[in-house]
Amino acid sequence: MTIASIPAAKILQQKDFLSIADISGEKITQLLKLAKLIKAKHTLGEKYLPLQGKTLGMIFEKSSTRTRVSFEVGMLQLGGHALFLSSNDIQLGRGETVSDTAKVLSQYVDGIMIRTFEHEKVTELAAEASIPVINGLTDLSHPCQAMADLLTIQEIKGTLKGLKMAYVGDGNNMAHSLMMACGKTGIDFAIGCPEGYEPNSQIVELAKEAAAKSGCKSEICRDPKDAVKDADIIYSDVWTSMGQEDENEIRLKAFKEYQINSELVKHAKEDYIFLHCLPAHREEEVTGDIIDGPNSAVFHQAGNRLHAQKAILADLLG
Numbered sequence: 001m002t003i004a005s006i007p008a009a010k011i012l013q014q015k016d017f018l019s020i021a022d023i024s025g026e027k028i029t030q031l032l033k034l035a036k037l038i039k040a041k042h043t044l045g046e047k048y049l050p051l052q053g054k055t056l057g058m059i060f061e062k063s064s065t066r067t068r069v070s071f072e073v074g075m076l077q078l079g080g081h082a083l084f085l086s087s088n089d090i091q092l093g094r095g096e097t098v099s100d101t102a103k104v105l106s107q108y109v110d111g112i113m114i115r116t117f118e119h120e121k122v123t124e125l126a127a128e129a130s131i132p133v134i135n136g137l138t139d140l141s142h143p144c145q146a147m148a149d150l151l152t153i154q155e156i157k158g159t160l161k162g163l164k165m166a167y168v169g170d171g172n173n174m175a176h177s178l179m180m181a182c183g184k185t186g187i188d189f190a191i192g193c194p195e196g197y198e199p200n201s202q203i204v205e206l207a208k209e210a211a212a213k214s215g216c217k218s219e220i221c222r223d224p225k226d227a228v229k230d231a232d233i234i235y236s237d238v239w240t241s242m243g244q245e246d247e248n249e250i251r252l253k254a255f256k257e258y259q260i261n262s263e264l265v266k267h268a269k270e271d272y273i274f275l276h277c278l279p280a281h282r283e284e285e286v287t288g289d290i291i292d293g294p295n296s297a298v299f300h301q302a303g304n305r306l307h308a309q310k311a312i313l314a315d316l317l318g
Contacts, residue, residue, distance in 0.1 A: 006037050006048065011315045016126040016133045020143045020177050021206055025184040025214055028150065035151050035304075035311035042077065042307070049079030050318040056082045057109040058136070059090065061116040062242055066278060067136045067144075070305040071113050074313055077306075083109065102128035111317045117243060132316040134309075139173055139243070140200065145277050146177035147308040150185060152301040153233060156273055161186030161214070166231035166268065168192045168224045168258050169285055170251075171199030174237045174277055179203065179218055183210030189218045192227030194254050224258050231268040235275045236260045236285045252284070260286040265295070273297045 011030045014022065023031075041048045056075050060068065068084065075082040092101045102125045105112055112129060114122055115136035126133035135143055154160055165182050167175050171193050179199065182189035189207070191199065198204070198220060211218040221227040228234060239255040240248045265272065274286070274296040282288045291298060 006034065006041075006050075006314075012312075015131075015316075016135075017143065017312050017316060018122055018126055018133065018135045019141050020146055020180040020184065021203070021210075023184070025186070025210075028147070028181070028184055031147065031308075031311050031315065032151055032154060034315065035147070035307045036155075038310050038314065039304075039307040048077075048314075050314050051075065051078040051080035051110075054078075054080040054110040054317050055108070056080060056111045056113055056313070056317070057085055057105050058082055059085045059087075059092065059112065059114040059116070060136075061087045061092075061114075062137060064115055064137070066302055066305050067113075067115050070309055071136065071313075074306050074310045078310055078314055080110075080313075080317070098124045099128040101125070102133075103130075106130040111313070134312060134316070137173065139241075140203075141177045142173045142277070143177050144305065144309050144312065145174065146181040147312065148301060148304040149178065149235070149275060149277075150181055151304045151308050152275065152297055153187075153273070155304075156297060156300070157232060161216075163232040164188040164190065164230060165233040165235060166190050166192065166224075166227040166229075167235045167237075168227055168260055168264070169237050169255060170197050170239055170241070171220075172237060172241055174235075175199045176203045178235060179207040180210060183207040183216065183218050184214060186214040186216045187233075188216045190221055190227040190231070191219075192221045192224035192258060194258065195222065197254065224264060225267050228264055228267045231272055233273050233275060234260060234265060234268055236280075237277055238279070238281055239285050255285070259284070260290050262287065262289060265290060271295075275301050278302055 072082040111132040113134040113136045119138040119140035207218045239251045
């Protein structure tokens with residue numbers, strides 16, 4: 001079996017990949033189609049090397065298993081090379097300005113992926129760099145993960161539009177990117193979260209606007225059962241993100257009624273799929289029988305980070 005040739009035309013008519021909010025639903029759909037083509041070629045052992053001679057600089061101010069491995073392997077499989085740059089390896093962690101770092105790296109590499117805390121650092125890096133910048137995660141958003149999630153849902157459910165996703169937990173970067181991704185692609189989105197842990201209000205409004213255009217809903221629920229009711233997808237994330245460790249005990253109490261367990265999932269559709277961006281804290285935000293159960297697709301989802309990001313890399317750097 002031979003896979004269809006990959007179109008040469010660019011999908012993203014922009015230099016950077018910083019937020020799902022910046023991308024239309026149509027372009028998201030095209031990126032997912034590209035990701036599926038690239039994945040199919042890889043599965044059949046067909047070479048696709050659009051990034052021969054290209055180098056990606058990867059800045060990590062937050063450590064990660066999936067982000068580092070998926071980007072590094074992705075560049076290798078596309079014919080390119082990736083450089084791991086921790087905050088201890090570059091002068092950005094020792095007082096050099098973001099602007100200077102952007103301009104220097106633009107002289108050496110063909111693209112930058114950054115995983116950091118402040119979203120403003122990523123937007124400044126992109127503004128000052130003459131090369132593409134990819135947001136590998138900030139405290140505000142996690143767009144690459146959301147693309148992998150959409151790819152996973154599409155592969156399992158066969159569609160996106162008309163489904164319902166229930167996100168249960170903290171209104172964090174993952175919730176932000178998912179509510180935007182759902183709004184852009186026609187998936188109803190409901191987040192169940194306690195008072196004081198809601199998503200960013202500006203992103204909520206943007207997501208509602210996107211949802212209205214694509215004919216779906218985006219809502220915030222206090223009761224997790226209301227969020228999960230008739231859901232096709234249940235999504236969870238850790239209650240305490242990196243950098244919030246001093247809040248851990250407070251958060252454990254605040255979220256104790258928001259655990260994904262056998263009782264809560266009874267309110268979803270019988271064929272729901274469970275997703276989690278990982279790493280997971282079993283018996284906190286999700287019980288072991290759910291994350292390791294027959295409805296869980298978390299490792300399928302983790303694998304799709306590679307293919308979704310290869311599509312982004314090929315489109316931006318190719």
